[in-house]
Amino acid sequence: MAEAFIVGAVRTPVGTRKGALADVHPADLGAHVLRELIHRTGVDPAAVDDVIMGCVGQLGPQAGDIARTAWLSAGLPQSVPGVTIDRQCGSSQQALHFAAQGVMSGTQDLVVAAGLEQMAMVPMSTNSLVVKELGVGTRGKGWEERYGGQEISQFRGAQLIAEKWNMTREQLEEFSLESHRRAVTAIDEGRFTDQIVPLEGLTQDEGPRRDTSLEKLASLKPLRDDWMITAGVASQISVGAGALLVASEDAVRRFDLTPLARVHTLAVVGDDPVFMLTGPIPATQAALKRAGLGIDDIDTFEINEAFAPVVLAWAQDTGADLARTNPNGGAIALGHPLGGTGAILATKMIHELHRTGGRYGLQSMCEGGGQANATILERL
Structure with a gap:
């Protein structure tokens, strides 16, 4: 099987719901990273075989195949097609998998893997409002017969x-505080500078809270009186986009590209849709088994912080070192623009491997319906 190389990886700063990027149209958000990706890599954009973009809320300004719209909005050749995919929060990580698989199969040479979410314009609850208006459920009779009769939500899954x-609220809040601390350190040390493409005057992520504390986190009201889950231990509603260029060995030579990483191993699994968020555990195990690696062979992990319990349970069951997990903070501090997060995390991980000199990075994230992707990248 042919090799797939990542030759470019960029992202926007991640904005907050009411921040600097709140009024940026999703197509322009995506166009911004696509244009910069082509500029930085120096490839002929007409040579790109496809643009694969993850987006969860594919309605309103994100409807109509936002991958195609964003590419054209960037002023790039109309001869290049685009497709938008939805694997819930893992949508743009799946885009990376599809891009790599296209190159590995030998049927494509240059594929863009990208993702975006404009949650200020298309809130996470928008789909529910549409469903209510139509008067139909999101799940059919067969699903209801199998899993119905109980509450299905990411919030209940986290609880x-x-x-x-056997976690305590204090453990969750300590983890959240550390996420903010790491993110602030990363920003202050300029660790994100090279990967971020400034937009609307915003040059750094807006989410991290420098003034948060355990006392402030403890003062937040839980979503339900008997729950541990509060806004403080959950990911932030955000606006952001990321894009990577995946190239074949032939394309690397032809366009004189410099590979940043090799796509080493890909895995995707299904898991309990009621717990919903536990998928990164079996996904990590599957990827490591396929790669012939152990958990201690991985130099850095990016495990999406949808909720603090997700990462803590994953670490317990896999034996991963939390010191090497989300070393520059995670979604609790930096935000989670749904369909954009997979590409953003991959971009962060590649740059972190180059910063530290690590060899392997592993990325995974929980996804709606009880699923998870896992990706192992090797720094080159």
């Missing part, structure tokens, strides 16, 4: 995980 893994 169930915290209970099953």
